[in-house]
Amino acid sequence: MDQKKTSKGRQKIAIEKIEKENDCYATFSKRRQGLFKKASELSTLCEADVGLFVFSPTGKPFSFFHPSMEPVVSRFLSGGGADDAARLAEAFSRTRVRQLNQMIDKIGDKLDDEVEREKELDQVAAKRERWWEMPVENLDKEQLEQLIVFMRNLQSELHKMH
Structure with missing residues (x-):
């Protein structure tokens, strides 16, 4: 028996101004999250200092900085260079952020394992409760x-x- 796809899947959209206000807000929110995720990945993968400002259609500002706003902005304003003390502080900050991200990933993995274990226990309990x-x-x-x-x-x- 052949099963046919019920959805069209991921579709390309034309890059043009979205006229409907609510659609525009929803698209902005989703795209902003994706943009910040990519900026975070870039900073993690390449150890790049990243600064990003985005203003919503309503004028609300959003920002992403790695390792933090101060070193990124000061580095940008000074033409890309930084003194030795600032470089050491940035390196320490970057290393600490990486360590914390690794800890978060491990905790997230443990949480996922526990959630799965809880589901399995719930299934076993449901079978036993109705014997x-x-x-x-x-x-x-x-x-x-x-x-x-x-x-x-x-x-x-x-x-x-x-």
């Missing part, structure tokens, strides 16, 4: 033993009531 709804023929040995214990406890509780 009593399954036909007896479908229960495994452990579930049958749980059913017998449950029934005996229920029987005992009922006898106590009468």
Whole structure:
């Protein structure tokens, strides 16, 4: 049986002014996030100092700097050069940011693992919680033993009531 694609997938759009105001705002927001992500990747991959200012269609300013605004702006204003102290500070800052990013990545990986583990445990728990709804023929040995214990406890509780 052939399954056909239900969507057109990623499509190219014409690069022209977006007339609808709400579409313009949504596009700006998405593209700004992508632009900042690329700037971050460039700074990480190439150890480049990056400074980026963007103003939204409403005039709200957004910025991205790596390692931080001060060294990037001072370096830009001084024509690209920096004194030795500033270079050392930038190198230290860049190294520290890289270390922190690596820590964040590791923590993110651990979080992803724990989320996956939680899903697996939820699935196991869901199966175990509803064992009593399954036909007896479908229960495994452990579930049958749980059913017998449950029934005996229920029987005992009922006898106590009468």
